[in-house]
Amino acid sequence: MSKRVLLIEDEPNIIEAIRFVLSRAGYAVDTHSDGSSALEAIRAKSPDMVILDVMLPNRSGYDILRDLRESDGMAALPVLMLTARGQKKDREMAERYGASRFMTKPFSNAEMVSTVTELLGQ
Amino acid sequence: MPRSGLTGSRIRERRMHLGMQQAILARTVGISAAYLNLIEHNRRRIAGKLLNDIARVLSVEPNLLAEGAESGLIDALRDAAAGPGDRPDGLSRPEDFAGRFPGWAALVAAQHRRILALEHTVEALTDRLTHDPQLAASMHEMLSVVTAIRATAGILAEPGELDPDWQFRFHRNLYEDSRRLAESSQALVEYLDSADDGSGETGLTLPQEELEGWLERRGYHVAELEDGARPQDVLEGAQALQGSPAARSLANDYLTQYSTDALAMPLETFSEAIDELGHDPAALAGRFGCDLAAVFRRLASLPTAPGEAGIGLVECDSSGTLTSRKPVEGFALPRFGAACPLWPLYQALARPMTPVRARVEQAGRNAATYLAYAISQPAARPGFDLPQVFRATMLILPEELAGRGAEPKILPIGSSCRICPRSGCTARREPSILTDGF
Numbered sequence: 001m002s003k004r005v006l007l008i009e010d011e012p013n014i015i016e017a018i019r020f021v022l023s024r025a026g027y028a029v030d031t032h033s034d035g036s037s038a039l040e041a042i043r044a045k046s047p048d049m050v051i052l053d054v055m056l057p058n059r060s061g062y063d064i065l066r067d068l069r070e071s072d073g074m075a076a077l078p079v080l081m082l083t084a085r086g087q088k089k090d091r092e093m094a095e096r097y098g099a100s101r102f103m104t105k106p107f108s109n110a111e112m113v114s115t116v117t118e119l120l121g122q
Numbered sequence: 123m124p125r126s127g128l129t130g131s132r133i134r135e136r137r138m139h140l141g142m143q144q145a146i147l148a149r150t151v152g153i154s155a156a157y158l159n160l161i162e163h164n165r166r167r168i169a170g171k172l173l174n175d176i177a178r179v180l181s182v183e184p185n186l187l188a189e190g191a192e193s194g195l196i197d198a199l200r201d202a203a204a205g206p207g208d209r210p211d212g213l214s215r216p217e218d219f220a221g222r223f224p225g226w227a228a229l230v231a232a233q234h235r236r237i238l239a240l241e242h243t244v245e246a247l248t249d250r251l252t253h254d255p256q257l258a259a260s261m262h263e264m265l266s267v268v269t270a271i272r273a274t275a276g277i278l279a280e281p282g283e284l285d286p287d288w289q290f291r292f293h294r295n296l297y298e299d300s301r302r303l304a305e306s307s308q309a310l311v312e313y314l315d316s317a318d319d320g321s322g323e324t325g326l327t328l329p330q331e332e333l334e335g336w337l338e339r340r341g342y343h344v345a346e347l348e349d350g351a352r353p354q355d356v357l358e359g360a361q362a363l364q365g366s367p368a369a370r371s372l373a374n375d376y377l378t379q380y381s382t383d384a385l386a387m388p389l390e391t392f393s394e395a396i397d398e399l400g401h402d403p404a405a406l407a408g409r410f411g412c413d414l415a416a417v418f419r420r421l422a423s424l425p426t427a428p429g430e431a432g433i434g435l436v437e438c439d440s441s442g443t444l445t446s447r448k449p450v451e452g453f454a455l456p457r458f459g460a461a462c463p464l465w466p467l468y469q470a471l472a473r474p475m476t477p478v479r480a481r482v483e484q485a486g487r488n489a490a491t492y493l494a495y496a497i498s499q500p501a502a503r504p505g506f507d508l509p510q511v512f513r514a515t516m517l518i519l520p521e522e523l524a525g526r527g528a529e530p531k532i533l534p535i536g537s538s539c540r541i542c543p544r545s546g547c548t549a550r551r552e553p554s555i556l557t558d559g560f
Contacts, residue, residue: 011266013295017273020288055262084265106269109276 002028003120006047008038021109035059049078049119062097069098078119132187134162136180151175153425154345172341195220198231245541260310267303329368336362342448343425348389353377386412387420400525403495414497418517422448434518440511450518452490454537462536463549467516470496474512480533485544493524
């Protein structure tokens with residue numbers, strides 16, 4: 001059975017490209033675009049990992065991650081953070097909030113697939 | 123060269139020499155006739171923009187009205203000599219230099235003014251690049267589009283067959299994103315172009331900046347409201363605010379508050395009270411039965427333009443965000459982002475309803491000492507089960523207006539951390555470009 005990835009991102013064409021490359025690599029990809037209901041979407045879909053954008057409508061990805069890590073059974077869920085800022089302090093903030101990995105936009109498709117594969121232990 | 127206190131008399135003499143009525147001059151420069159009368163009888167100080175405006179209408183150089191023919195040049199030389207860094211000996215008598223070498227002296231003064239203007243521009247641009255929300259949003263938009271283009275182009279560039287439907291979709295996405303990128307880039311260029319209009323300013327784009335620009339041109343004094351005009355009538359006549367609904371909304375709130383304050387503390391009686399009590403906010407609040415924040419606003423609305431006799435004012439909301447700024451020379455106010463945490467404004471915010479007073483001085487060139495008064499009051503009528511929201515207000519009063527009894531100890535403060543050179547400050551939240559570079 002395919003591993004399930006939940007992509008939380010609000011840019012439609014980024015969603016389509018990532019969905020395509022991950023599906024082609026053998027993953028089942030769900031998507032969600034709104035920050036305020038992201039936690040509910042994660043609980044409802046129970047993915048094997050989450051790709052989470054920092055800048056989302058209505059709620060920051062950091063806030064979502066913090067609440068996720070405090071939720072029952074979510075402490076070890078792999079989370080890949082996507083951000084437009086790649087400075088050291090942004091990377092440190094992502095780690096402090098509990099991100100498993102951190103990726104700066106723009107990224108290559110190969111980098112995305114290899115990171116997801118690594119986080120899912122495959 | 124000693125300064126004369128008879129600026130008002132010179133204005134009156136010049137106006138009468140031209141045969142101009144007092145009311146006409148007052149209306150032309152945007153102040154009430156009553157206030158001009160106080161100025162002409164040397165009962166109100168005048169400097170900065172208002173002096174420049176009156177000089178322009180009277181077709182005379184501002185310095186001739188204020189201080190005499192050469193004082194501006196000598197002041198500029200004295201200011202240049204007092205700047206930071208190592209200074210050679212022999213700079214103590216700028217009058218001699220100006221007298222013997224007037225051409226060279228004028229060149230030194232002009233270059234000094236140019237340096238000050240460039241420093242101001244550097245500070246403003248640094249502030250903008252660090253904190254400007256529109257620039258940050260624009261850069262985020264561009265990076266998002268670039269990310270989509272790179273991911274899509276990466277798929278299309280891969281070797282091997284791609285399903286025609288997918289190929290069509292990705293080509294369409296690429297076209298849409300490239301168009302978005304072009305539009306975003308063009309908008310960013312236009313935005314940055316507006317920051318360099320040759321005026322030395324860095325562009326007026328945010329609603330608060332639009333309102334402050336309009337107020338700046340009026341010296342933060344609205345003569346029509348002093349004469350009893352309705353706020354909505356003043357707003358309808360403000361051409362500079364017609365294009366922005368957000369700025370109009372802010373202006374409506376500002377003018378309504380101004381009108382309320384002017385009604386409670388009419389200009390003539392308020393000026394007379396200042397003559398009697400001095401610029402003492404507590405005494406004036408007691409005289410008029412108004413709260414301290416209202417008195418702060420009223421003092422700052424007197425048409426004393428930025429300069430040595432200017433009165434500054436800042437307000438912030440409960441988050442510490444500056445919501446209103448009336449600048450004053452020698453006390454830099456950040457255009458974007460947070461200000462210095464040491465300001466009495468924030469001390470007051472931490473202690474609602476407790477008046478705070480301190481003598482303050484910012485680091486840097488042209489710094490002057492001011493007496494700062496601050497108070498934090500509820501921003502709205504309190505209600506049950508609602509968060510209590512406060513607004514803090516700080517009056518920035520020049521020492522020459524502060525009178526006796528002021529706090530003797532000077533509190534060293536900054537503007538914002540990015541442009542503050544003070545080292546070892548416990549309140550610092552980020553490095554300074556003045557000590558650590560860009």
